Amino acid sequence: MRYSFLDQFSDLDSFIHRLDPRTKLVSCLAFILAIVLTPPGRWQVFLGYFSLLLILIIISKVPVFYVLKRSLVILPFVVLVSLFIPFFKEGEVAGSYNLWLWQVSVTYTGLAILGNVVTKAWLCVLGLILLSATTGITDLLKGLEGLGIPRVIVLILSFMYRYIFVVVDEAMWMRQAWHSRSFGNKGLRQIKTLGNIIGSLFVRSYERGERVYVAMLARGFDGKVRTLHSLTFRKADFYCGGLWFILLVVTGVFLW
Amino acid sequence: MHIPDGFINVPTVVVTSAVSAGAIAYGVSRANRRLGEKHVPLMGVMAAFIFAAQMLNFPVAGGTSGHVLGAALAAILLGPWVGVLIMACVFIVQCLIFQDGGLTALGANILNMGIIACFVGYYLYQGVVSFWGERRRSQLVAAFLGAWLSIVAAAAATAIELAVSGTSPLAVALPAMAGVHVLIGIGEGLVTAAVISLVMTTRADLLQLERV
Numbered sequence: 443m444r445y446s447f448l449d450q451f452s453d454l455d456s457f458i459h460r461l462d463p464r465t466k467l468v469s470c471l472a473f474i475l476a477i478v479l480t481p482p483g484r485w486q487v488f489l490g491y492f493s494l495l496l497i498l499i500i501i502s503k504v505p506v507f508y509v510l511k512r513s514l515v516i517l518p519f520v521v522l523v524s525l526f527i528p529f530f531k532e533g534e535v536a537g538s539y540n541l542w543l544w545q546v547s548v549t550y551t552g553l554a555i556l557g558n559v560v561t562k563a564w565l566c567v568l569g570l571i572l573l574s575a576t577t578g579i580t581d582l583l584k585g586l587e588g589l590g591i592p593r594v595i596v597l598i599l600s601f602m603y604r605y606i607f608v609v610v611d612e613a614m615w616m617r618q619a620w621h622s623r624s625f626g627n628k629g630l631r632q633i634k635t636l637g638n639i640i641g642s643l644f645v646r647s648y649e650r651g652e653r654v655y656v657a658m659l660a661r662g663f664d665g666k667v668r669t670l671h672s673l674t675f676r677k678a679d680f681y682c683g684g685l686w687f688i689l690l691v692v693t694g695v696f697l698w
Numbered sequence: 699m700h701i702p703d704g705f706i707n708v709p710t711v712v713v714t715s716a717v718s719a720g721a722i723a724y725g726v727s728r729a730n731r732r733l734g735e736k737h738v739p740l741m742g743v744m745a746a747f748i749f750a751a752q753m754l755n756f757p758v759a760g761g762t763s764g765h766v767l768g769a770a771l772a773a774i775l776l777g778p779w780v781g782v783l784i785m786a787c788v789f790i791v792q793c794l795i796f797q798d799g800g801l802t803a804l805g806a807n808i809l810n811m812g813i814i815a816c817f818v819g820y821y822l823y824q825g826v827v828s829f830w831g832e833r834r835r836s837q838l839v840a841a842f843l844g845a846w847l848s849i850v851a852a853a854a855a856t857a858i859e860l861a862v863s864g865t866s867p868l869a870v871a872l873p874a875m876a877g878v879h880v881l882i883g884i885g886e887g888l889v890t891a892a893v894i895s896l897v898m899t900t901r902a903d904l905l906q907l908e909r910v
Contacts, residue, residue: 449795470801471801474703474800474801474802475802477703477704478703478704478707478708478711478802479708512797513797515796515797515798516702516797519699519700519701519702519705520702522875522878523705523860523865523866525874526866526867526870526871526874555864555865555866558704559704559705559865560704561704562703562704562705563702563703563704563705563800565704566702566703566704566800566801566802567702567703567797567800570793570794570797570800570801571797573794574794574795574796574797579795582794582795592723592726594726594730594738595722595726595786595787595790597738597742598738598741598742598745598783598787599742599745599787599790599791600742601738601739601741601742601743601745601746602741602742602743602745602746602749602787602788602791603791604742605742605743605746606746606749606750606791608746609743609746609747609749609750610746610749610750610753612750613750613751613753613754614753617754630888632756632757633756633885633888633889633892634892636754636756636889636892637888637889637890637891637892637893637895637896638892638893638896639754640751640754640766640771640889640892640893641892641893641894641895641896641897641900642896642900643747643750643751644747644751644771644775644893644897644904645897645900645901645904647743647744647746647747648740648743648744648747648904650743651739651740651741651742651743651744652736652740654739654743655736655739655740658739663735664735
């Protein structure tokens with residue numbers, strides 16, 4: 443399997459890539475909180491935040507096209523929610539259509555709510571894409587631990603990361619075997635096959651989990667995990683984090 | 699069903715995050731007590747398993763495809779609290795690495811598709827099995843019903859959170875979300891029942907594990 447499918451571009455070298463993961467995590471969270479807290483309809487504030495993030499994306503050397511393409515990930519949910527928009531009955535009507543038996547009318551209130559949430563969701567997703575494209579997963583996990591996420595959760599996440607490649611590979615082999623044997627296999631039979639695949643994947647994964655544990659025991663595992671900490675919070679992190687926070691506040695306050 | 703950032707408002711974010719954080723903390727201490735130090739590698743691998751199972755798409759009518767959520771499956775096989783922990787790890791990775799679901803909406807996503815889905819799925823399964831007995835057929839029907847209701851309940855919770863946040867009116871969102879997922883849940887139920895059937899045939903001992 444292609445090793446980089448999880449954290450593509452995180453091995454580039456740029457000023458952003460070199461920052462401490464904790465700085466990046468907190469800055470990303472601050473950015474998302476700033477956007478979520480902005481009241482609806484303040485388009486100039488959203489534009490300000492977008493420009494700030496665009497500058498960071500350009501500094502980070504991550505291709506802008508890649509970031510934009512990845513941001514389409516929010517589309518399914520947006521489509522799902524936008525189905526409800528015609529049913530806002532209050533407010534001025536922007537247009538109405540006759541659908542078979544229904545008189546459907548789209549109001550400005552409904553459209554404004556949709557526009558607001560979609561803009562917010564899109565900006566936040568851009569921030570998260572920048573975070574994952576500039577931070578390797580091991581660093582991200584160390585950063586999470588440094589920020590007070592319980593040790594056990596970080597450990598489970600790091601085991602998950604280690605075995606995702608193995609388990610996904612197994613799943614893909616079985617899927618390939620399934621597809622090459624099941625030409626025209628449709629409906630319930632297909633569900634049955636998929637159930638068998640996921641079932642054997644479960645049995646194999648469970649046995650693998652036990653084997654891993656036994657192997658760890660054999661090497662002296664006593665429930666504690668000791669790691670060499672290599673996170674360093676440098677001056678650059680301090681200034682960058684501070685500057686980013688000030689810029690967010692200034693943009694929010696002055697463009698209000 | 700992954701809620702992105704911006705779709706739910708700040709009070710909803712605070713409440714759902716607090717509930718999810720509390721459930722995870724309790725789940726960790728419970729798994730620690732029941733499974734000992736074994737639980738860390740086991741749950742890591744099982745989270746990777748759910749992640750991989752979600753990548754297996756199957757074609758549904760009209761050119762669309764679906765995949766399983768796996769919350770009910772994890773809860774039935776390993777117990778509801780372990781299920782919550784595994785699903786939470788899957789959502790954390792999906793949020794931070796695939797941007798699937800927002801960072802501020804992480805608590806809400808864990809609550810809907812982790813906590814609610816696992817507990818609804820597990821207790822409906824247990825209820826049906828204890829009502830109808832441990833026969834193979836009753837276990838399969840129980841797995842189907844549990845997985846189906848877990849999807850519908852998660853969708854209903856999502857609709858309620860969106861309505862509380864003022865993103866969509868409850869009178870429309872709840873029936874629409876629940877209605878769509880009544881159909882989607884059928885796929886989840888059938889696949890879950892098929893998985894339980896295979897595990898029962900090949901490794902029935904895995905179904906006798908202590909569930910946490």
